[in-house]
Amino acid sequence: MASRRISLFIAVFLALQLALPTSYYACREDEYDERFAWRMFSPERMVECDPRFWLHQGGRGRQRVDLNRAFHQAWIRTAQRGRVEVVRRMALELCALNPGSEVRVELICDPIDGEPYQRSADDDVCVTGEIW
Amino acid sequence: MTPLERTWNRFWFGLAVPASKLNLLRILFFGVLAVDVFLELEHAPRYGAGGFNVSHIPWLDGLGTPSRLTIVVLLLLQSYLAARVVFGVAVTSSVRVLALLYGITYLCSQLDSYQHHYLVLLLLVIASFVPWERARSEAEGAADPAIPSWALRLFTIQLALVYLWAAIAKMHPAWLDGSTLEAQMSVPWVRDAIAGTVDFGGMAWLIMLTELGLAIAIVFRAAWPVVWVIGVGLHLSIEMAGFKIGLFSYFMLGIYMLFAPDRWITAGARVLRRGWARARPIGEAIARVPRPALAAVCAGAALALVASLPFEASGVAAVLIGLAGALALWWPAGSAARVALGHTLACVFLLAGHLASDQAFDYYKYLAGTSRRLDDPDTMKMAYQRLNELAPDYGPAYYHLGNVARKDGDAAEALALYQRAQEREPPDPRPFIGAAQVHLDQGDPAAARAILATCIERVPDARSCRAALSRVPRSR
Numbered sequence: 052m053a054s055r056r057i058s059l060f061i062a063v064f065l066a067l068q069l070a071l072p073t074s075y076y077a078c079r080e081d082e083y084d085e086r087f088a089w090r091m092f093s094p095e096r097m098v099e100c101d102p103r104f105w106l107h108q109g110g111r112g113r114q115r116v117d118l119n120r121a122f123h124q125a126w127i128r129t130a131q132r133g134r135v136e137v138v139r140r141m142a143l144e145l146c147a148l149n150p151g152s153e154v155r156v157e158l159i160c161d162p163i164d165g166e167p168y169q170r171s172a173d174d175d176v177c178v179t180g181e182i183w
Numbered sequence: 184m185t186p187l188e189r190t191w192n193r194f195w196f197g198l199a200v201p202a203s204k205l206n207l208l209r210i211l212f213f214g215v216l217a218v219d220v221f222l223e224l225e226h227a228p229r230y231g232a233g234g235f236n237v238s239h240i241p242w243l244d245g246l247g248t249p250s251r252l253t254i255v256v257l258l259l260l261q262s263y264l265a266a267r268v269v270f271g272v273a274v275t276s277s278v279r280v281l282a283l284l285y286g287i288t289y290l291c292s293q294l295d296s297y298q299h300h301y302l303v304l305l306l307l308v309i310a311s312f313v314p315w316e317r318a319r320s321e322a323e324g325a326a327d328p329a330i331p332s333w334a335l336r337l338f339t340i341q342l343a344l345v346y347l348w349a350a351i352a353k354m355h356p357a358w359l360d361g362s363t364l365e366a367q368m369s370v371p372w373v374r375d376a377i378a379g380t381v382d383f384g385g386m387a388w389l390i391m392l393t394e395l396g397l398a399i400a401i402v403f404r405a406a407w408p409v410v411w412v413i414g415v416g417l418h419l420s421i422e423m424a425g426f427k428i429g430l431f432s433y434f435m436l437g438i439y440m441l442f443a444p445d446r447w448i449t450a451g452a453r454v455l456r457r458g459w460a461r462a463r464p465i466g467e468a469i470a471r472v473p474r475p476a477l478a479a480v481c482a483g484a485a486l487a488l489v490a491s492l493p494f495e496a497s498g499v500a501a502v503l504i505g506l507a508g509a510l511a512l513w514w515p516a517g518s519a520a521r522v523a524l525g526h527t528l529a530c531v532f533l534l535a536g537h538l539a540s541d542q543a544f545d546y547y548k549y550l551a552g553t554s555r556r557l558d559d560p561d562t563m564k565m566a567y568q569r570l571n572e573l574a575p576d577y578g579p580a581y582y583h584l585g586n587v588a589r590k591d592g593d594a595a596e597a598l599a600l601y602q603r604a605q606e607r608e609p610p611d612p613r614p615f616i617g618a619a620q621v622h623l624d625q626g627d628p629a630a631a632r633a634i635l636a637t638c639i640e641r642v643p644d645a646r647s648c649r650a651a652l653s654r655v656p657r658s659r
Contacts, residue, residue, distance in 0.1 A: 054196060057333055061195060064337065065344075068305075072348045086239065089348035091298050092426070094357035097366055119556050123232040125294050137293060140237045163366060164357035 083133035095133075097163040102130040102138050104145055107153035107175070116145060133160050139182045146177035156182045198336040198404065199329035201445050203452030205318035210269050211437030212310070213278075216303065217265035219430045220258050220285075221536045224494060225545035227254040229294050233557045239290045249291045251550070252496040257288045259492070259500035259533065263507070266532040270525030273511040274315040282307035299431035302345060306438075309338050322456070327449045339401050339441065347398035353391040361387045370425040393417055401442075411442035470520040474512070477523035481508040484530035491534055493543045493573060504530065544573050551583065560587060578607030582614045589621055597621050610642040616651045623655065631655050 075088035083095050090096070104116040118127045122141060129137045138158060145154045153175040161167040172182040184192075230236070231250040238244050264281040268274050282304070289295055289304050312334035321328055357363050361383030368374050368383075377386050397414055400406040415436060422432035440448070485505030489498050508526035512519055537543060551566035564587050570580040585600035598621055604614035615638030619631035632655050638648035 054192065058191065058195065061333065061337055064309075065340070068341065068344050072351075086293075086296055086298075087301065088352070089298060089345050090352035091349055092358075092363065092367055093352050094355055094363045097363060120558065121233060122235055123229050123294075123553055123557070125226075125229045126235060126237075129293065129296070134293075137237050141235070144235050163363055164355075 081133075081135040084136065094163050098133045098160055100131050100133040100158055100160040102127075102141070103157040103159070104142060105155045105157070106145065106149055107155065108149075108151070113155075121145065121148065133158065135182065139176070142172075142176040142182055143180065153177060158182075195333045195336050196331065198333070199331040200335060200441070201327045201449050201452075202318040202321035202330050203327050204441065204443075204445060204448045205313065205315060205330060205332075205335070206322050206452070207440050207448055208438070209274070209315050209318070211440055212306075212434070213265045213268040215430055215433045215437050216281075217262050217269065217532060218536070219303075219434070220265060221262040221533070222429070222540070222542065223258050223295075224255065224542045225549060226294070227251045227258065227494075228546060228550035228553050230254045230292060232553045236291075237293045239293055239296075243291055246291075252499075254288065255494050255496045256500045256503065257284050259494070259497060260503055260507070261285055261288070262536070263500075263504045263529050263533060266529035267511075267525050268315070270528045271319050272522050272525035272529070273514060274319060275311075276514075277511075278307065278313075278315065279311045282311050297429065297431075299428060299434065302341075303434065305341055306338060309334050309341060313338065322452070325456070327452055335441075342438065343398045343401040346394045346401070350391050350394040350398060353387070353394070358387050358391065360384055363387070364390070367426065368424060370423070373424050390417075407442040408444055411439055411444075414439045414442065466520075469524060470518065472520060472523075474519050477519050478509065478512060481505070481512055481523050481526050484508070484527040488530055488533060492537055493569065494546055504533075544570065544577075547573065551580070555583065560590075563587070576607060578604045578611055578614070581607070582611065582617060585614060585617050589617065589624070594621050594625060605637075605641075610638075612638050612642045612645055612647045615642070615648055619651060619655065628656050 071087040072089055075085065075090070079088075083098055083100075085093060085095060102118070104118065105113045106116055107113045118130075118141075121144070126137065126141065130141060135158075138156060142154050142156050146152070154177050155172050155174075156176060157169060157171040159167065159169045170183055172179075176182055228251050230253070231248050234248055236244070236248040261281055261284050264277045264284070268277045268281070285307055286304055289300050313332055314330055314334075318330055321330070353359070364387045365374075365383040368377070377383055381389065393413060394417075397410060397417070400410045400413075418432045418435040418439070421428070482505060485501050485508060488501035488504060492498075492501065494500075508522075508530075511522045511526060514522075547566045547569045551563055551570060554560075554562035554566060564584065567580040567584045567587075570577055571584070574580075581600045581604035585597045585604060588594075588597035588600055598618055601614040601618040601621070604611065605618070615634055619634045622628070622630035622634065632652060635648050635652040635655065639645045639652070642648060
């Protein structure tokens with residue numbers, strides 16, 4: 052009986068260790084989110100992004116957020132590696148810190164194996180909850 | 184039983200290794216872990232900074248933002264537990280609690296996304312089921328029996344899976360053409376060696392094929408000597424290549440002892456056992472010490488931590504460490520003397536770690552910088568004051584405290600602090616400019632000019648002082 056329980060534990064453990072990395076290749080939307088996929092030293096790790104957050108405050112036009120005044124350097128570095136979920140959560144944090152303002156996001160990335168590109172959220176992240 | 188079941192059982196339940204090898208693996212793996220976790224303390228100020236956090240698992244966000252104080256306590260506890268596993272105290276329960284605390288620390292925030300920390304978490308979960316305790320007790324006898332362990336097999340298969348996925352990730356044009364490797368390689372002589380031999384493209388292929396080969400070979404016990412040679416070579420090369428991966432190479436080199444030939448480990452253990460035999464009278468003398476005296480030693484070790492560790496909340500951690508020691512001491516199983524000795528040595532390890540490293544200094548330096556940027560003046564002031572206590576010669580702390588005093592309108596205090604900053608080497612123009620600003624605030628441009636002139640005289644790169652001087656009015 053004990054060996055059956057152990058065998059079940061092993062099977063579940065192995066299934067997870069196969070499923071989590073497989074999910075990166077099969078269905079993960081963010082190629083730069085390589086957590087749990089064992090992609091050490093990968094080309095994606097080398098991407099350099101410039102995350103830009105803009106506050107739109109009524110008639111006062113738009114203002115670029117100084118990230119150093121709002122977030123720890125380690126989060127800014129994570130955003131610079133293009134991790135979309137962290138960028139989205141940073142935008143939502145800015146919504147909470149600036150009630151009444153609209154928050155928009157741009158992410159300009161330079162991958163090691165392609166041309167630089169830009170992604171931007173045209174809608175107010177505070178309303179949609181998503182960046183793209 | 185079907186043939187498939189027989190094969191499954193033979194594979195998972197048929198692996199046995201000498202007790203001495205398990206003991207060596209325990210000492211190396213948990214020894215490196217104790218150091219690795221301790222060295223994470225300087226990163227604790229990241230946690231909770233600005234009240235922002237994203238955890239690895241979305242539902243953990245509901246538990247709130249982990250604070251730096253929580254992380255300090257967790258890290259100190261983990262370092263202590265790992266050290267006491269090395270010293271053979273309550274090994275099984277310590278490993279399980281350690282796995283839990285490590286998991287909480289890792290999963291609570293994406294601030295730690297190091298893949299090697301994720302690997303350590305998985306290995307700790309598996310290690311919770313390895314018969315360390317039995318191997319440790321066998322070390323006291325003359326024999327070195329083979330100890331079966333399904334968990335040890337899973338430990339090795341986890342490594343094989345890591346290599347497999349790492350190889351798959353490298354089956355990518357940007358890796359195989361060598362450009363990714365070349366971009367990551369920073370040590371000049373390693374770059375030259377690669378460029379002069381197989382080139383970066385060839386090396387990229389070699390690394391991918393090595394990882395693939397290790398993934399396959401680890402599964403077959405007969406191939407372990409080959410795995411040992413190639414794996415040690417691979418991880419030594421990675422360490423020499425200067426990648427910023429913390430202690431990962433050391434973890435792997437320690438783990439690779441598992442694949443070394445059994446007879447070498449057994450022979451080494453025999454030599455060690457002969458050495459230990461000479462120390463037996465000391466062990467027997469300690470064993471005769473009454474339990475209350477041992478408890479007093481354990482409490483003393485924990486109190487020494489309270490008095491000596493300068494991290495925020497390290498007092499809380501030390502009290503918990505003391506309780507953990509007491510719990511192990513009064514646990515029915517095991518020798519009280521061994522527990523007391525192991526607990527005390529684990530506390531000594533933490534103290535030695537503090538004295539031999541800059542963790543406390545870096546902790547407060549990063550905390551001060553973070554709170555300055557995020558406009559948290561109270562924390563910033565506290566952090567710089569602690570820096571002054573830890574390193575009285577660290578000039579920037581006096582300078583930033585001078586800024587705080589100036590903002591608070593305490594001109595005399597500000598000038599005194601700027602003065603102390605000016606006395607430090609190498610000279611920094613900022614405290615001169617700060618002092619000049621205080622004089623200007625007091626309507627004394629002559630004094631401001633004098634201090635900026637001193638700056639130009641003393642500071643090699645005094646461009647900022649010259650610029651400040653040009654802005655000071657010549658007369659009132």
